[in-house]
Amino acid sequence: MTIDVDRLTERLPGGDAGLIVLLLAILYLAYVVSGVILGFSLRGQLNSIAVLTFFIGVFAMLALALNLHWGYTGLFNIGIVGFMAVGIYVMALFSKPIYQPGSAAQVGGLGLPIIVGMIAGMIAAALLGLVVALPALRLRADYLAIVTIAMSEIVRFTFLSSQFQQFQLFGRRVGFGGGSGVILNYQDPLEAFLSAVGLWNSYLGVVDASQAVVPTNPKPVVDGLVYGGLLLVFVGIYFWLLKRTGESPFGRVLKAIREDEDVANSLGKDTNGFKIKSFMLGCALMGLAGVLWFMGQGAVTPNTFRPRITFFVWIALIIGGAGSNTGSIVGGATFAALLYQGPRYLKNVIEEVLPSASAPSSFGPAVSPLISQGDPLPFVFYTLDSVRQLQLVIMGVVLIWLMHNRPEGMLGHRKETAASIDLSARRARAVADGGDGRTGTGG
Known part of the structure; x- marks a missing residue:
């Protein structure tokens, strides 16, 4: 059965926004029901919702940024994680406190406000995009992909290098920490954001009031929920920015380049210039998404930024449908809820529903009854028990199914107004x- 998403969108109040709200409501309801089955307390339910919101926010932002490259301009960028790494490391360089001898952090930063560090991280990611774009955008398709993934690995190994573990900058002892990573011992990001808009004292009042609902240490729970909500605000900002970009003359040129660069060039458009600007803007947005993802984790290491995160973002974009900003958010939310977080919840729910089912400890005992006796249950239980380890396999199966049955994504082909x-x-x-x-x- 094929769902006419355009007709559904027309019937929903709010159009595309209504579709996104409907999807989020369904996903949140599924997680609440899972929490009820698992016997979560109210604190557990709220933590589950906060984690889900966090991953929906970061994957939706990254899918939107990638949509600018691939969906709008046709640029095959598979070095996303490299721009994320540059964003958070440069942000740490600018915003970590100045090094004090004897402190736990072996290197310091420039001691600037977090907002300044975030802007610096975006600018650094954009400049790296410029450095990559100048030679690479003369290439097409697979060649550009090879250059971008090589760049992401160069960035990772650069941060791993002992040469940049610590160095002097403006007379300060700074560095990237090498393989040990960097301790992010700056001001609490949530406090920085809320203080910037004068809401920090009000927020502390909300935390105190929440003790009636979460009696024991409510602040981490409220922090998670509020930070997740803040990420959704950034998703809205990304959506608005890219929607305006797509509807502008600049965006229409990008779409023309995607369809046929030679035709756009023949009409007098500087296609290389447009591609460089598009690439830099997308890289800046990826750098900001990397900052928002990792800035609250306390520490960051180079090996966090392996290529698989890039492929996760591509899967999210493909699920929703390239070329559609709404599809990017839908794909990011669906990926985060069902493929990224979903396997762990599914495993726990099945164990709760079938507590007496014991899974074999290895593949041999699981497949042997299936072959010799035709009994599939041991293999099924083994698969369910290993579902977290099989996450990448599940993603691959979903991707293959999409390519065969719905290559245009969940939202299908959507006509764009010229x-x-x-x-x-x-x-x-x-x-x-x-x-x-x-x-x-x-x-």
């Missing part, structure tokens, strides 16, 4: 005046 203004009213008026709806004049 004009910056709505011409439907003029056409209707022309027909009413006796025209044919094409020229606006009588026949």
Whole structure:
């Protein structure tokens, strides 16, 4: 059965926004029901919702940024994680406190506000995008992909290098920590954000009031929920920015480059210049997403930024449908809830529903009854018990299914308006005046 998503969107209040809200409501309801089955307390339910919101936010932001590269401009970037790493490491370099001898952190930073560090991380990711774009955008398709994934690995090994473990910058002892990583001992990011808008004292009042619901140490629970909500605000900002970009003359040129670069070039457009600007903007957004993902984790190490995160983002974009900002959010939310977090919850739910089912400890005892006796249950229980380890296999199966059955993604093919203004009213008026709806004049 094929769902006509465009017709569903037209019927929903709010259009695309209504579709996103409906999907999020379904996903959150599924997690609440899972929590009820697992016997979660209210604190456990709230933590589950906070974690889900966090991953929906980061994957939706990254899918939107990738949509600017691939969906709008046709740039095959599989070095996403490299720009994320540059964003958080440069942010740490700018915003960590100045090194004090005897402190737990072996290196310090420049001691600047977190907001300044975030902006610096975005600028650094954009400049890295420029360095990659200048030679690489002369290449096409697979060659650009090879350059970007090589760049992401170069970034990772650079941060692993002992040469940059510590060094002097503006007379300060700073560094990237090498393989040991960097301790992120700056101001609490949530406090920095809320203090910037004058809401920190009000927030502390909310935390105190929440003790009636979560009696024991409610602040971590409230922090998780509020930070997840803050990430959804950033998703909205990304969506608005890319929607305006796509509807602008700049965005229409990007789409023309995606469809046929030679034609766009023949019309007098500097396609290389447009691609470089698009690439830099997308890289800056990826750097910011990396900052928002890792800035609250206390420490960050280079080996966190392995290529698999890049492929996770690609799967999220493919699920929703490239070229659609709504599809990017839908894909990011679906991936985060069902493929990234879902296997662990599924395993726990099944263990709760079937507590007496014992899974074999290895593959041999699991498959042997299936072959010799035709009994599939040991293999099924073994698979369910190993579902977390089989996560990448599940993702691969889903990706293969999508490629065969719905390569355009969940939202399907969506027509894009080329004009910056709505011409439907003029056409209707022309027909009413006796025209044919094409020229606006009588026949």
